[in-house]
Amino acid sequence: MSEFVKVCPLAEIPAEGALAVEVDDTPVALVRTGDDVFAVNDICSHAEVSLSEGEIYNGTIECWLHGSCFDLRTGKPTNPPATQPVATYRVKVEDGDVYVSLGSED
Template identity: 70%
Template sequence: MTEYVRVCSLAEVPDEGALGVEIGSTPVAVVRTGGEVFAMSDICSHAEVNLSEGEVEDGTIECWLHGSCFDVRTGKPTNPPATRPVATYSVKIEGEDVLVALSTPEAGES
């Protein structure tokens, strides 16, 4: 059975933005775009900086350091210099709580 962990309230996640959280020692970016919430590794696969500090637009998050963008649904990079995907995680919304499951990474995991 998949174990979901409460990571934040829905109100804490900015519209068209991201919030960096940690589940244990795993950094996770909780991203809201197009009215949906997604979770992915908060570490860029290219430069190992926090993706949650980047800009979110049209279903992608941009790494603030070198400009690589990642699809928030798949974790796949959409432009260089990043070439490797980042992990994505299952998300559930229960009331006003955002829950994430680390135990079942989605296809984007490298």
């Protein structure tokens, strides 16, 4: 089981927005929707551009280049042109700080 790594204060993630961070050399997009925080791989599985620069809506993050959206909970694309999911990561918020684990939930 992978360790949780402190990545930033919760206040740094824009409300209904995303923040690009790196966890152990892995690009991660932290996404805030309401009281929830999600972490997905920051590289679009279709065009290899930063997802954190895209729009957040209806529980998805949209790639700004071609418009593919990815479910924040599962990483699965919800529309073309992307057909491959992006990785999702576990997140916890403690004392106003955000922690991410790149490992599986085993």
